[in-house]
Amino acid sequence: xxxxxxxxxxxxxxxxxxxxxxxxxxxxxxxxxxxxxxxxxxxxxxxxxxxxxxxxxxxxxxxxxxxxxxxxxxxxxxxxxxxxxxxxxxxxxxxxxxxxxxxxxxxxxxxxxxxxxxxxxxxxxxxxxxxxxxxxxxxxxxxxxxxxxxxxxxxxxxxxxxxxxxxxxxxxxxxxxxxxxxxxxxxxxxxxxxxxxxxxxxxxxxxxxxxxxxxxxxxxxxxxxxxx
Amino acid sequence: xxxxxxxxxxxxxxxxxxxxxxxxxxxxxxxxxxxxxxxxxxxxxxxxxxxxxxxxxxxxxxxxxxxxxxxxxxxxxxxxxxxxxxxxxxxxxxxxxxxxxxxxxxxxxxxxxxxxxxxxxxxxxxxxxxxxxxxxxxxxxxxxxxxxxxxxxxxxxxxxxxxxxxxxxxxxxxxxxxxxxxxxxxxxxxxxxxxxxxxxxxxxxxxxxxxxxxxxxxxxxxxxxxxxxxxxxxxxxxxxxxxxxxxxxxxxxxxxxxxxxxxxxxxxxx
Numbered sequence: 001x002x003x004x005x006x007x008x009x010x011x012x013x014x015x016x017x018x019x020x021x022x023x024x025x026x027x028x029x030x031x032x033x034x035x036x037x038x039x040x041x042x043x044x045x046x047x048x049x050x051x052x053x054x055x056x057x058x059x060x061x062x063x064x065x066x067x068x069x070x071x072x073x074x075x076x077x078x079x080x081x082x083x084x085x086x087x088x089x090x091x092x093x094x095x096x097x098x099x100x101x102x103x104x105x106x107x108x109x110x111x112x113x114x115x116x117x118x119x120x121x122x123x124x125x126x127x128x129x130x131x132x133x134x135x136x137x138x139x140x141x142x143x144x145x146x147x148x149x150x151x152x153x154x155x156x157x158x159x160x161x162x163x164x165x166x167x168x169x170x171x172x173x174x175x176x177x178x179x180x181x182x183x184x185x186x187x188x189x190x191x192x193x194x195x196x197x198x199x200x201x202x203x204x205x206x207x208x209x210x211x212x213x214x215x216x217x218x219x220x221x222x223x224x225x226x227x228x
Numbered sequence: 229x230x231x232x233x234x235x236x237x238x239x240x241x242x243x244x245x246x247x248x249x250x251x252x253x254x255x256x257x258x259x260x261x262x263x264x265x266x267x268x269x270x271x272x273x274x275x276x277x278x279x280x281x282x283x284x285x286x287x288x289x290x291x292x293x294x295x296x297x298x299x300x301x302x303x304x305x306x307x308x309x310x311x312x313x314x315x316x317x318x319x320x321x322x323x324x325x326x327x328x329x330x331x332x333x334x335x336x337x338x339x340x341x342x343x344x345x346x347x348x349x350x351x352x353x354x355x356x357x358x359x360x361x362x363x364x365x366x367x368x369x370x371x372x373x374x375x376x377x378x379x380x381x382x383x384x385x386x387x388x389x390x391x392x393x394x395x396x397x398x399x400x401x402x403x404x405x406x407x408x409x410x411x412x413x414x415x416x417x418x419x420x421x422x423x424x425x426x427x428x429x430x431x432x433x434x435x436x437x438x439x440x441x442x443x444x445x446x447x448x449x450x451x452x453x454x455x456x457x458x459x460x461x462x463x464x465x466x467x468x469x470x471x472x473x474x475x476x477x478x479x480x481x482x483x484x485x486x487x488x489x490x491x492x493x494x495x496x497x498x
Contacts, residue, residue, distance in 0.1 A: 014303045014329040015310075047354060115230075118356055118413065120444050121467065122231045122278055122497040156231065156497040158309060160356045177230060201309050201331065203273075 001218045004039035006064075007031045008056040015200040016045055016076070023211040037063045041217035042071055044194075046078025050089035050107070050163065053078045054097060061100060068102045070224070072217040073192045074133075077161060080185065080194025081107045089163050102192045103185050105165040114178035118162045123197075125155045125173040125183055132216040133184060133193050133209060134172055151209050157183070157195075157202040164196055191220060231495045232461045233278035233468035234482055235446065236475045239285045240265045240298065248298045251285070252424075252473045262476045269302040272475070275482045278497060280306055281334070281416075281470060284314030285391075296328045303329020311359055313416075317341070319348045326353060334359040334416055337389045340396060340403070343410060350411025359446075360407040361416035363388045364400045364433055374401040374440075376432045385433050392420035400433070401440045408441045415445050416470070422450030424473065429456055434464035446470055453480055454488035461494050 003025040005013055017027045020043070030036055044064070046053050057064075067073065075083045080103075086096040087107035096106065110117045127134055134151045151173075164181035167174045172193070175183040186193040193213075199206035243249040243261070250268055251259035262268075265282070272280055282302060284295040292315055299312050312325050313334025325333050339345050339360055349358045364385040372384025385400035404415055417437050419430035427450060434447045444467040447460040451471035460466045474480050486496040 012303070012326050012329055012331055014300070015307060015331075018304055019307060047357070116442055116444060116467075119230070120356065120414070121233055124229065160309075198309075200307060203307055207307060 001040060001214050001221075002026045002028060003041045003043060003214065003217070004036060005029045005043045005045060006036055006057070006060055008053070008060065012047070013045060016043065019200040019207055019210045020214065022207055023214040025214045031059075033060060033063045036060060037067060039067065039071060040221060041214070042067060042073045043213075044073065044075040044079035044082060046076055046080070046082065050078055050081055050087045051091075051097065053082055054099070057082060064100055065102065068100075068187070068192050071191065072213070072220050073102070074213050075192075075194030076200070077196060077198055080196055081163060081165070083187075083192060083194050084165055084185075087163065103170055103187045103194070105168060105170060105182070105185065107163050107165050109163050110161075110181070111178055118160055119164075119177045120160050121158070122156045122202075123159055123175050123177055125151070125153065125157060125175060126180075127151075127153050127173050128167065128171045131172040131184070131186055131190060131193070132219070133186070133212050151205055151212065155205045157197040157199070157205055157209075159183075159197045161196060229495045231278070231497045232457075232466075232489065233446075234276075234457065234485055234489075234496065235279045235281055235468050235470040236272045236275075236277050236482065237281040237283065237448070237470050237472045238262075238265055238268055238476075239283045239472070240295065241285045242291050242294065246294070248294060250476070252476055265298055266301045266305060268476070270305040272482070273306045273308060275475075276486065276497070277308060277482050279309040279311065279468070281311045281313070282330075283334070284312070286314070296324060299325065299328040299330060311416075313359070313361060317345070319345070319352055322349050322353060322357075326357060330357075332357040332359050332414070334361045336361040336363060339407065340387060340389060340398065343406065346407055346410035346412055350413070355411045355413035358412050359414045359416050360404075360412040361418065362400050362403060362437075363392055363418045363420055364430070365392060365395070365420040366430075366433075371397065373399040374436065376436050378432050383432070385436070388420060392423075401436055404437050404441050408443045412443060415441060415443055417445060417447055417449075417466075419449040425450050426452030426474070428452060429460040429464065429466075429469070431459060431464045434460055434466050438465040444468065454485040457485060458489055458492055458494060461489070 173184040312330035317338035447466035
Protein backbone atom coordinates (compact mmCIF):
# COMPACT_ATOMS: atom_id res chain seq x y z
CA UNK A 1 0.00 0.00 0.00
CA UNK A 2 1.35 3.39 -0.98
CA UNK A 3 0.41 6.23 1.39
CA UNK A 4 0.85 9.82 0.28
CA UNK A 5 1.54 12.43 2.95
CA UNK A 6 0.47 15.88 1.77
CA UNK A 7 3.34 18.30 2.30
CA UNK A 8 2.03 21.80 2.79
CA UNK A 9 4.89 23.08 4.91
CA UNK A 10 3.66 22.11 8.37
CA UNK A 11 6.91 21.05 9.95
CA UNK A 12 8.11 17.67 11.09
CA UNK A 13 6.88 14.82 8.85
CA UNK A 14 9.72 12.50 9.74
CA UNK A 15 8.11 10.50 12.51
CA UNK A 16 4.89 10.22 10.54
CA UNK A 17 6.75 8.77 7.57
CA UNK A 18 8.65 6.36 9.81
CA UNK A 19 5.47 5.32 11.61
CA UNK A 20 3.69 4.52 8.34
CA UNK A 21 6.76 2.65 7.08
CA UNK A 22 6.67 0.52 10.22
CA UNK A 23 3.12 -0.37 9.19
CA UNK A 24 4.60 -1.68 5.93
CA UNK A 25 3.36 1.21 3.83
CA UNK A 26 5.42 2.75 1.05
CA UNK A 27 5.42 6.44 1.84
CA UNK A 28 5.48 9.31 -0.60
CA UNK A 29 5.59 12.93 0.56
CA UNK A 30 4.08 15.21 -2.04
CA UNK A 31 2.98 18.76 -2.72
CA UNK A 32 1.88 17.96 -6.28
CA UNK A 33 -1.93 18.15 -6.62
CA UNK A 34 -1.90 15.67 -9.50
CA UNK A 35 0.02 13.07 -7.52
CA UNK A 36 -2.35 13.64 -4.61
CA UNK A 37 -5.41 13.23 -6.84
CA UNK A 38 -4.31 9.71 -7.85
CA UNK A 39 -3.08 8.58 -4.42
CA UNK A 40 -4.22 5.25 -2.95
CA UNK A 41 -4.39 6.66 0.56
CA UNK A 42 -3.80 10.18 1.88
CA UNK A 43 -2.57 11.61 5.14
CA UNK A 44 -3.18 15.26 5.93
CA UNK A 45 -0.79 16.22 8.72
CA UNK A 46 -1.17 19.39 10.75
CA UNK A 47 0.90 21.38 13.19
CA UNK A 48 0.32 24.95 14.28
CA UNK A 49 -2.58 27.29 13.70
CA UNK A 50 -5.77 26.50 11.76
CA UNK A 51 -5.69 29.68 9.69
CA UNK A 52 -2.16 29.06 8.51
CA UNK A 53 -2.95 25.43 7.66
CA UNK A 54 -6.07 26.51 5.74
CA UNK A 55 -3.98 28.98 3.74
CA UNK A 56 -1.12 26.58 3.10
CA UNK A 57 -3.38 23.70 2.16
CA UNK A 58 -5.58 25.77 -0.17
CA UNK A 59 -4.01 24.41 -3.40
CA UNK A 60 -5.07 20.93 -2.27
CA UNK A 61 -8.66 21.62 -1.19
CA UNK A 62 -10.40 20.66 -4.43
CA UNK A 63 -8.27 17.57 -4.89
CA UNK A 64 -9.00 16.48 -1.33
CA UNK A 65 -12.74 16.95 -1.67
CA UNK A 66 -12.67 14.89 -4.86
CA UNK A 67 -10.36 12.24 -3.41
CA UNK A 68 -12.74 11.84 -0.45
CA UNK A 69 -15.17 10.11 -2.88
CA UNK A 70 -12.96 7.07 -3.32
CA UNK A 71 -9.80 7.33 -1.19
CA UNK A 72 -9.08 6.65 2.47
CA UNK A 73 -7.97 9.92 4.10
CA UNK A 74 -6.46 10.39 7.55
CA UNK A 75 -6.20 13.88 9.05
CA UNK A 76 -3.95 14.46 12.04
CA UNK A 77 -4.44 17.24 14.63
CA UNK A 78 -5.02 20.44 12.62
CA UNK A 79 -5.28 18.08 9.62
CA UNK A 80 -8.42 16.62 11.24
CA UNK A 81 -9.71 20.10 12.08
CA UNK A 82 -9.41 21.00 8.37
CA UNK A 83 -11.70 18.08 7.50
CA UNK A 84 -14.54 19.47 9.64
CA UNK A 85 -17.14 21.94 8.38
CA UNK A 86 -15.83 25.03 10.15
CA UNK A 87 -13.64 26.44 12.91
CA UNK A 88 -13.74 29.44 15.23
CA UNK A 89 -9.94 29.71 15.40
CA UNK A 90 -8.36 33.04 14.48
CA UNK A 91 -11.62 34.85 13.61
CA UNK A 92 -13.67 37.39 15.60
CA UNK A 93 -16.28 36.12 18.11
CA UNK A 94 -19.38 34.76 16.47
CA UNK A 95 -17.65 34.18 13.12
CA UNK A 96 -16.25 30.99 11.64
CA UNK A 97 -13.71 30.02 9.00
CA UNK A 98 -14.60 27.27 6.53
CA UNK A 99 -12.99 23.87 6.61
CA UNK A 100 -13.34 21.20 3.90
CA UNK A 101 -16.68 19.97 5.27
CA UNK A 102 -15.80 16.31 4.68
CA UNK A 103 -16.82 15.50 8.27
CA UNK A 104 -19.74 17.50 9.72
CA UNK A 105 -18.76 19.47 12.81
CA UNK A 106 -17.46 22.71 14.21
CA UNK A 107 -14.05 23.20 15.80
CA UNK A 108 -14.05 25.39 18.91
CA UNK A 109 -11.60 26.54 21.55
CA UNK A 110 -11.19 24.36 24.62
CA UNK A 111 -12.71 26.07 27.69
CA UNK A 112 -9.83 27.88 29.42
CA UNK A 113 -11.77 28.35 32.64
CA UNK A 114 -11.67 24.68 33.57
CA UNK A 115 -8.28 23.49 32.30
CA UNK A 116 -4.88 24.65 31.05
CA UNK A 117 -4.89 25.39 27.32
CA UNK A 118 -3.23 24.04 25.20
CA UNK A 119 -4.19 20.51 26.14
CA UNK A 120 -0.69 19.11 26.06
CA UNK A 121 0.33 15.63 27.06
CA UNK A 122 -0.94 12.06 27.33
CA UNK A 123 -4.63 11.50 27.82
CA UNK A 124 -7.06 8.60 27.50
CA UNK A 125 -9.46 7.60 24.77
CA UNK A 126 -13.05 6.50 25.29
CA UNK A 127 -14.28 4.50 22.33
CA UNK A 128 -17.69 5.80 21.24
CA UNK A 129 -18.35 3.46 18.35
CA UNK A 130 -16.83 0.85 16.07
CA UNK A 131 -14.51 1.77 13.23
CA UNK A 132 -11.54 -0.12 11.75
CA UNK A 133 -9.19 2.67 12.83
CA UNK A 134 -9.72 1.71 16.48
CA UNK A 135 -10.70 -1.93 16.26
CA UNK A 136 -7.96 -3.30 14.11
CA UNK A 137 -8.91 -5.50 11.20
CA UNK A 138 -9.16 -9.26 10.99
CA UNK A 139 -7.70 -11.37 8.23
CA UNK A 140 -5.02 -9.92 5.97
CA UNK A 141 -4.08 -7.15 8.33
CA UNK A 142 -3.33 -9.38 11.28
CA UNK A 143 -0.51 -11.04 9.38
CA UNK A 144 1.38 -7.78 9.17
CA UNK A 145 0.50 -6.62 12.67
CA UNK A 146 3.64 -5.77 14.58
CA UNK A 147 2.55 -4.06 17.73
CA UNK A 148 0.71 -5.78 20.53
CA UNK A 149 -0.92 -2.55 21.65
CA UNK A 150 -4.56 -2.08 20.80
CA UNK A 151 -6.49 1.13 20.43
CA UNK A 152 -9.23 0.64 23.00
CA UNK A 153 -10.89 2.28 26.01
CA UNK A 154 -8.35 3.85 28.31
CA UNK A 155 -5.53 3.85 25.75
CA UNK A 156 -3.16 6.81 26.23
CA UNK A 157 -2.30 9.02 23.27
CA UNK A 158 -0.39 12.30 22.91
CA UNK A 159 -2.35 15.52 22.42
CA UNK A 160 -1.20 19.08 21.66
CA UNK A 161 -4.10 21.35 20.78
CA UNK A 162 -6.16 24.33 21.87
CA UNK A 163 -9.18 23.68 19.64
CA UNK A 164 -11.37 20.61 19.15
CA UNK A 165 -14.75 19.49 17.88
CA UNK A 166 -17.49 18.40 20.26
CA UNK A 167 -18.69 14.80 20.45
CA UNK A 168 -21.47 13.77 18.06
CA UNK A 169 -22.49 10.81 15.88
CA UNK A 170 -19.27 11.17 13.85
CA UNK A 171 -17.09 10.67 16.89
CA UNK A 172 -15.29 7.32 17.01
CA UNK A 173 -13.38 8.06 20.21
CA UNK A 174 -13.61 10.93 22.69
CA UNK A 175 -11.27 12.40 25.25
CA UNK A 176 -12.22 14.03 28.53
CA UNK A 177 -10.25 17.20 29.24
CA UNK A 178 -12.52 19.58 31.09
CA UNK A 179 -15.21 18.51 28.66
CA UNK A 180 -15.57 15.66 26.17
CA UNK A 181 -14.16 16.39 22.73
CA UNK A 182 -13.71 14.34 19.57
CA UNK A 183 -10.36 12.52 19.61
CA UNK A 184 -11.12 10.41 16.52
CA UNK A 185 -13.85 11.27 14.02
CA UNK A 186 -15.04 9.93 10.67
CA UNK A 187 -17.47 10.75 7.86
CA UNK A 188 -20.66 8.74 7.15
CA UNK A 189 -18.96 6.51 4.59
CA UNK A 190 -16.11 5.80 6.99
CA UNK A 191 -13.24 6.47 4.57
CA UNK A 192 -12.44 9.99 5.77
CA UNK A 193 -11.16 9.97 9.32
CA UNK A 194 -8.89 11.87 11.62
CA UNK A 195 -7.26 12.01 15.02
CA UNK A 196 -7.04 15.11 17.21
CA UNK A 197 -3.93 13.61 18.83
CA UNK A 198 -0.63 12.69 17.15
CA UNK A 199 -0.46 8.94 16.42
CA UNK A 200 3.14 9.31 15.22
CA UNK A 201 4.00 10.57 18.74
CA UNK A 202 1.80 8.21 20.73
CA UNK A 203 4.18 5.29 21.16
CA UNK A 204 2.93 1.72 20.43
CA UNK A 205 -0.76 2.75 20.53
CA UNK A 206 -0.14 5.40 17.89
CA UNK A 207 1.83 3.01 15.69
CA UNK A 208 -1.03 0.53 15.96
CA UNK A 209 -3.45 3.20 14.81
CA UNK A 210 -1.28 3.97 11.77
CA UNK A 211 -1.19 0.21 11.08
CA UNK A 212 -4.98 0.14 11.31
CA UNK A 213 -5.21 2.96 8.78
CA UNK A 214 -2.89 1.21 6.31
CA UNK A 215 -4.81 -2.05 6.77
CA UNK A 216 -8.11 -0.23 6.29
CA UNK A 217 -6.82 1.36 3.06
CA UNK A 218 -5.74 -2.04 1.74
CA UNK A 219 -9.11 -3.61 2.55
CA UNK A 220 -10.92 -0.59 1.08
CA UNK A 221 -9.22 -0.98 -2.29
CA UNK A 222 -9.59 -4.78 -2.26
CA UNK A 223 -13.34 -4.42 -1.68
CA UNK A 224 -13.70 -1.92 -4.47
CA UNK A 225 -11.69 -4.11 -6.86
CA UNK A 226 -13.99 -7.04 -6.00
CA UNK A 227 -17.12 -4.98 -6.74
CA UNK A 228 -15.93 -3.57 -10.07
CA UNK B 229 -7.21 12.20 32.77
CA UNK B 230 -4.17 14.15 31.59
CA UNK B 231 -1.10 12.47 33.05
CA UNK B 232 2.04 13.85 34.61
CA UNK B 233 4.90 13.33 32.17
CA UNK B 234 8.20 11.62 32.94
CA UNK B 235 10.91 12.90 30.62
CA UNK B 236 14.45 11.59 30.28
CA UNK B 237 16.98 14.12 28.99
CA UNK B 238 20.35 13.69 27.32
CA UNK B 239 23.11 16.31 27.05
CA UNK B 240 25.01 15.68 23.84
CA UNK B 241 28.52 16.93 23.06
CA UNK B 242 31.23 15.88 20.63
CA UNK B 243 33.89 13.54 22.00
CA UNK B 244 37.65 13.83 21.25
CA UNK B 245 37.15 12.23 17.83
CA UNK B 246 34.29 14.56 16.92
CA UNK B 247 31.59 11.93 17.45
CA UNK B 248 28.40 12.81 19.31
CA UNK B 249 28.23 11.43 22.84
CA UNK B 250 25.98 11.80 25.86
CA UNK B 251 27.48 13.41 28.96
CA UNK B 252 26.12 13.78 32.47
CA UNK B 253 27.37 16.39 34.94
CA UNK B 254 26.99 18.09 38.30
CA UNK B 255 26.11 21.81 38.59
CA UNK B 256 26.48 21.96 34.79
CA UNK B 257 30.17 20.91 35.15
CA UNK B 258 32.33 17.79 35.67
CA UNK B 259 30.85 15.99 32.70
CA UNK B 260 31.30 12.26 32.32
CA UNK B 261 30.73 10.10 29.24
CA UNK B 262 27.43 8.22 29.44
CA UNK B 263 26.62 6.71 26.06
CA UNK B 264 25.65 6.98 22.40
CA UNK B 265 22.74 9.39 21.80
CA UNK B 266 20.88 7.32 19.20
CA UNK B 267 21.15 4.11 21.21
CA UNK B 268 19.97 5.88 24.34
CA UNK B 269 17.06 7.48 22.50
CA UNK B 270 16.02 4.09 21.16
CA UNK B 271 16.11 2.56 24.61
CA UNK B 272 14.07 5.40 26.11
CA UNK B 273 11.51 5.16 23.32
CA UNK B 274 10.85 1.59 24.40
CA UNK B 275 11.05 2.26 28.13
CA UNK B 276 7.71 4.05 28.54
CA UNK B 277 9.16 7.57 28.59
CA UNK B 278 6.50 10.18 27.83
CA UNK B 279 8.80 12.51 25.93
CA UNK B 280 12.45 12.82 25.17
CA UNK B 281 14.69 15.88 25.48
CA UNK B 282 17.93 16.25 23.54
CA UNK B 283 20.21 19.13 24.52
CA UNK B 284 23.08 20.02 22.23
CA UNK B 285 25.82 21.32 24.54
CA UNK B 286 28.47 21.85 21.87
CA UNK B 287 29.38 25.47 21.35
CA UNK B 288 30.82 25.44 17.81
CA UNK B 289 29.03 25.93 14.51
CA UNK B 290 30.66 22.73 13.31
CA UNK B 291 29.19 20.88 16.26
CA UNK B 292 25.76 22.23 15.40
CA UNK B 293 25.83 20.78 11.89
CA UNK B 294 26.78 17.38 13.26
CA UNK B 295 24.03 17.63 15.85
CA UNK B 296 21.30 18.16 13.28
CA UNK B 297 22.35 14.86 11.69
CA UNK B 298 22.13 13.20 15.10
CA UNK B 299 18.68 14.72 15.66
CA UNK B 300 17.68 13.15 12.34
CA UNK B 301 18.85 9.74 13.50
CA UNK B 302 17.24 10.14 16.91
CA UNK B 303 13.92 11.25 15.36
CA UNK B 304 13.86 8.06 13.29
CA UNK B 305 13.89 5.97 16.45
CA UNK B 306 11.57 7.97 18.67
CA UNK B 307 7.75 7.79 18.46
CA UNK B 308 7.18 10.08 21.41
CA UNK B 309 7.54 13.88 21.39
CA UNK B 310 11.11 15.02 20.88
CA UNK B 311 12.37 18.37 22.20
CA UNK B 312 15.74 19.66 20.99
CA UNK B 313 17.62 22.56 22.56
CA UNK B 314 21.01 24.24 22.43
CA UNK B 315 22.29 27.20 20.44
CA UNK B 316 18.92 28.21 18.96
CA UNK B 317 18.99 31.96 18.27
CA UNK B 318 16.99 32.64 15.11
CA UNK B 319 13.75 31.50 13.48
CA UNK B 320 15.93 29.78 10.87
CA UNK B 321 17.55 27.76 13.68
CA UNK B 322 14.06 26.77 14.86
CA UNK B 323 13.03 25.78 11.35
CA UNK B 324 16.16 23.70 10.78
CA UNK B 325 15.74 21.90 14.08
CA UNK B 326 12.07 21.11 13.45
CA UNK B 327 12.93 19.92 9.94
CA UNK B 328 15.58 17.63 11.39
CA UNK B 329 12.80 15.87 13.27
CA UNK B 330 12.23 17.77 16.51
CA UNK B 331 8.65 18.39 17.62
CA UNK B 332 9.62 21.24 19.93
CA UNK B 333 12.63 23.45 20.43
CA UNK B 334 13.98 24.54 23.78
CA UNK B 335 15.45 28.05 23.83
CA UNK B 336 17.42 29.65 26.67
CA UNK B 337 19.93 32.38 25.85
CA UNK B 338 18.56 33.17 22.38
CA UNK B 339 15.26 34.29 23.93
CA UNK B 340 16.84 36.26 26.79
CA UNK B 341 18.96 38.20 24.32
CA UNK B 342 16.16 38.77 21.83
CA UNK B 343 12.71 38.13 23.36
CA UNK B 344 10.98 38.72 19.99
CA UNK B 345 12.33 35.32 18.97
CA UNK B 346 9.51 33.83 21.07
CA UNK B 347 6.83 35.86 19.22
CA UNK B 348 8.35 35.12 15.82
CA UNK B 349 8.76 31.41 16.56
CA UNK B 350 5.25 31.03 17.95
CA UNK B 351 3.75 32.86 15.00
CA UNK B 352 5.62 30.86 12.38
CA UNK B 353 5.53 27.39 13.95
CA UNK B 354 2.91 27.54 16.71
CA UNK B 355 3.27 27.99 20.48
CA UNK B 356 3.15 24.23 20.97
CA UNK B 357 6.72 23.89 19.72
CA UNK B 358 8.30 26.82 21.58
CA UNK B 359 9.69 25.73 24.94
CA UNK B 360 11.42 28.46 26.93
CA UNK B 361 14.08 27.13 29.23
CA UNK B 362 15.40 28.99 32.26
CA UNK B 363 18.59 28.23 34.19
CA UNK B 364 17.62 29.69 37.55
CA UNK B 365 19.95 30.49 40.41
CA UNK B 366 18.95 31.34 43.97
CA UNK B 367 19.97 34.78 45.13
CA UNK B 368 19.70 36.00 48.69
CA UNK B 369 20.26 39.71 48.06
CA UNK B 370 17.89 42.58 47.41
CA UNK B 371 18.21 42.85 43.62
CA UNK B 372 15.15 40.74 42.75
CA UNK B 373 11.48 41.49 42.19
CA UNK B 374 9.70 38.41 43.57
CA UNK B 375 10.78 36.75 46.79
CA UNK B 376 10.03 33.40 48.43
CA UNK B 377 11.04 32.12 51.86
CA UNK B 378 13.65 29.35 51.85
CA UNK B 379 14.80 28.10 55.27
CA UNK B 380 13.73 31.38 56.85
CA UNK B 381 15.64 33.45 54.32
CA UNK B 382 14.25 35.65 51.60
CA UNK B 383 15.30 34.49 48.15
CA UNK B 384 14.72 35.41 44.52
CA UNK B 385 15.63 33.50 41.38
CA UNK B 386 17.87 34.92 38.69
CA UNK B 387 17.96 33.86 35.04
CA UNK B 388 21.50 32.87 34.12
CA UNK B 389 23.24 32.28 30.79
CA UNK B 390 26.01 29.94 29.72
CA UNK B 391 24.99 27.17 32.07
CA UNK B 392 24.96 29.38 35.16
CA UNK B 393 28.31 31.05 34.54
CA UNK B 394 26.79 34.41 33.67
CA UNK B 395 24.06 36.28 35.55
CA UNK B 396 21.52 38.48 33.79
CA UNK B 397 19.84 40.30 36.68
CA UNK B 398 16.49 39.17 35.23
CA UNK B 399 13.98 37.74 37.72
CA UNK B 400 12.88 34.25 36.65
CA UNK B 401 9.23 34.90 37.55
CA UNK B 402 9.12 38.13 35.51
CA UNK B 403 10.71 36.35 32.59
CA UNK B 404 8.39 33.34 32.83
CA UNK B 405 5.32 35.61 32.61
CA UNK B 406 6.82 37.57 29.75
CA UNK B 407 7.77 34.42 27.85
CA UNK B 408 4.22 33.12 28.29
CA UNK B 409 2.65 36.35 27.06
CA UNK B 410 4.97 36.32 24.04
CA UNK B 411 3.72 32.87 23.07
CA UNK B 412 5.87 30.25 24.80
CA UNK B 413 4.01 26.92 24.90
CA UNK B 414 5.90 25.38 27.81
CA UNK B 415 8.45 26.39 30.41
CA UNK B 416 11.40 24.26 31.22
CA UNK B 417 12.76 25.13 34.69
CA UNK B 418 16.34 24.20 35.52
CA UNK B 419 18.08 24.98 38.78
CA UNK B 420 21.81 25.68 38.87
CA UNK B 421 21.72 25.07 42.64
CA UNK B 422 20.20 21.61 42.27
CA UNK B 423 21.71 20.35 39.02
CA UNK B 424 23.29 16.93 39.48
CA UNK B 425 22.89 16.96 43.27
CA UNK B 426 20.15 14.29 43.37
CA UNK B 427 18.73 15.85 46.53
CA UNK B 428 15.44 16.81 44.93
CA UNK B 429 14.06 19.45 42.58
CA UNK B 430 14.07 23.09 43.63
CA UNK B 431 10.49 22.99 44.95
CA UNK B 432 10.15 26.68 45.93
CA UNK B 433 11.39 27.68 42.46
CA UNK B 434 9.14 25.25 40.59
CA UNK B 435 6.10 26.17 42.67
CA UNK B 436 6.69 29.89 42.18
CA UNK B 437 6.89 29.43 38.39
CA UNK B 438 3.79 27.17 38.33
CA UNK B 439 1.88 29.82 40.30
CA UNK B 440 3.05 32.60 37.98
CA UNK B 441 1.98 31.05 34.65
CA UNK B 442 -0.78 28.93 33.11
CA UNK B 443 1.59 27.30 30.63
CA UNK B 444 2.74 23.73 31.38
CA UNK B 445 5.91 23.60 33.51
CA UNK B 446 8.62 20.97 33.17
CA UNK B 447 10.68 20.68 36.36
CA UNK B 448 14.33 19.85 35.93
CA UNK B 449 17.57 19.51 37.94
CA UNK B 450 18.11 17.59 41.14
CA UNK B 451 15.96 14.48 40.71
CA UNK B 452 17.40 11.65 42.79
CA UNK B 453 14.51 9.21 42.53
CA UNK B 454 10.77 8.63 42.23
CA UNK B 455 10.05 10.37 45.55
CA UNK B 456 11.48 13.62 44.17
CA UNK B 457 9.14 13.32 41.18
CA UNK B 458 6.26 12.79 43.60
CA UNK B 459 7.18 15.95 45.53
CA UNK B 460 7.52 18.14 42.46
CA UNK B 461 4.11 17.01 41.14
CA UNK B 462 2.18 17.19 44.40
CA UNK B 463 3.91 20.06 46.24
CA UNK B 464 5.06 22.29 43.39
CA UNK B 465 2.37 21.49 40.81
CA UNK B 466 4.72 20.69 37.90
CA UNK B 467 3.21 19.13 34.78
CA UNK B 468 6.29 17.11 33.91
CA UNK B 469 9.42 15.92 35.66
CA UNK B 470 12.70 15.67 33.82
CA UNK B 471 15.65 13.57 34.91
CA UNK B 472 18.95 12.48 33.44
CA UNK B 473 21.41 10.58 35.58
CA UNK B 474 18.95 8.43 37.59
CA UNK B 475 17.71 6.93 34.33
CA UNK B 476 21.03 6.92 32.43
CA UNK B 477 22.83 5.00 35.14
CA UNK B 478 19.90 2.62 35.65
CA UNK B 479 19.36 3.63 39.26
CA UNK B 480 15.64 3.67 38.52
CA UNK B 481 13.70 2.63 35.45
CA UNK B 482 11.00 4.82 33.96
CA UNK B 483 8.52 2.05 34.68
CA UNK B 484 9.32 1.72 38.37
CA UNK B 485 9.21 5.50 38.71
CA UNK B 486 5.74 5.50 37.18
CA UNK B 487 4.55 2.60 39.34
CA UNK B 488 5.73 4.46 42.44
CA UNK B 489 3.73 7.52 41.37
CA UNK B 490 0.68 5.50 40.34
CA UNK B 491 0.53 3.75 43.73
CA UNK B 492 0.45 7.17 45.37
CA UNK B 493 -2.34 8.51 43.23
CA UNK B 494 -0.37 10.58 40.72
CA UNK B 495 -1.86 10.08 37.22
CA UNK B 496 0.76 8.57 34.90
CA UNK B 497 0.69 6.65 31.61
CA UNK B 498 1.41 3.01 32.37
